[in-house]
Amino acid sequence: MRPDRASWVLDELAFAGRENLDADHVARYDQKEDADVAAEISALAAGGLNRDATVVDLGAGTGQFALAAAKIARRVVAVDVSPVMLARLRAKVAAAGLSNIDCVQAGFLTYEHDEAAADVVYSRYALHHLPDFWKGVALARVVQMLRPGGTFRLWDVVYGFDPGTASGDLERWMADTESASVDDGWTRAELEEHVRDEHSTFTWLLEPMLERVGFTIVQSDYSDDRISARYTCTTTER
Ligand SMILES: C[S@@+](CC[C@H](N)C(=O)[O-])C[C@H]1O[C@@H](n2cnc3c(N)ncnc32)[C@H](O)[C@@H]1O
Numbered sequence: 622m623r624p625d626r627a628s629w630v631l632d633e634l635a636f637a638g639r640e641n642l643d644a645d646h647v648a649r650y651d652q653k654e655d656a657d658v659a660a661e662i663s664a665l666a667a668g669g670l671n672r673d674a675t676v677v678d679l680g681a682g683t684g685q686f687a688l689a690a691a692k693i694a695r696r697v698v699a700v701d702v703s704p705v706m707l708a709r710l711r712a713k714v715a716a717a718g719l720s721n722i723d724c725v726q727a728g729f730l731t732y733e734h735d736e737a738a739a740d741v742v743y744s745r746y747a748l749h750h751l752p753d754f755w756k757g758v759a760l761a762r763v764v765q766m767l768r769p770g771g772t773f774r775l776w777d778v779v780y781g782f783d784p785g786t787a788s789g790d791l792e793r794w795m796a797d798t799e800s801a802s803v804d805d806g807w808t809r810a811e812l813e814e815h816v817r818d819e820h821s822t823f824t825w826l827l828e829p830m831l832e833r834v835g836f837t838i839v840q841s842d843y844s845d846d847r848i849s850a851r852y853t854c855t856t857t858e859r
Pocket of ligand 1: 654681682745747
């Protein structure tokens with residue numbers, strides 16, 4: 622965190638999610654969650670992820686994407702607000718012997734990209750930690766980090782259903798967790814906590830927000846249960 626953060630700026634650590642500051646959760650995270658990196662890397666092949674690229678991963682967590690991207694890109698900056706996640710990420714980077722990943726403790730609202738503009742910014746399952754006003758501010762900052770024509774790949778829990786059917790759609794999502802164990806899947810209690818305490822928004826709020834800050838959405842993929850969305854966006858030439 623920058624010490625000179627204005628006192629009205631959201632405290633991202635306080636909004637980082639209880640579980641992301643919990644050492645037990647972080648230790649089992651890679652067993653619980655598969656970030657589908659092969660598909661994500663291939664989705665970015667046409668979007669500038671190549672051996673000359675600088676990539677910024679915002680909310681990198683244990684670094685599943687960052688480590689895979691570092692095998693292709695020139696340089697990866699893995700940013701996360703949680704010191705617990707970052708410690709796990711640093712240990713994995715050291716174990717992998719990768720010298721082209723920098724791990725930075727910062728958030729969407731505080732990371733300063735003080736170098737040549739990035740070719741690709743990536744963020745998976747992290748933006749929902751910010752309330753909508755701050756999502757807008759964060760997305761505007763992503764535009765500034767990217768070179769003109771650069772790519773932003775965003776994957777998050779974003780609700781594609783209507784507010785009036787929320788209860789039924791959320792219950793159907795949670796019904797899939799009946800047999801999940803906390804060690805290798807997401808339990809109903811964890812999904813309930815996500816909906817209640819975190820800030821996933823609707824597709825029809827997030828998409829205009831992306832466009833308003835200067836992105837063109839070139840591809841949108843929605844999960845069948847209308848619970849998550851993946852977007853590939855480019856910055857408008859400026
Ligand atoms: C569910 S994990 C996802 C990790 C990784 N991106 C993945 O797909 O496996 C969410 C991550 O976002 C981080 N996070 C939460 N709020 C953040 C913020 N404001 N800025 C940056 N990272 C944040 C958490 O610490 C956590 O590591």
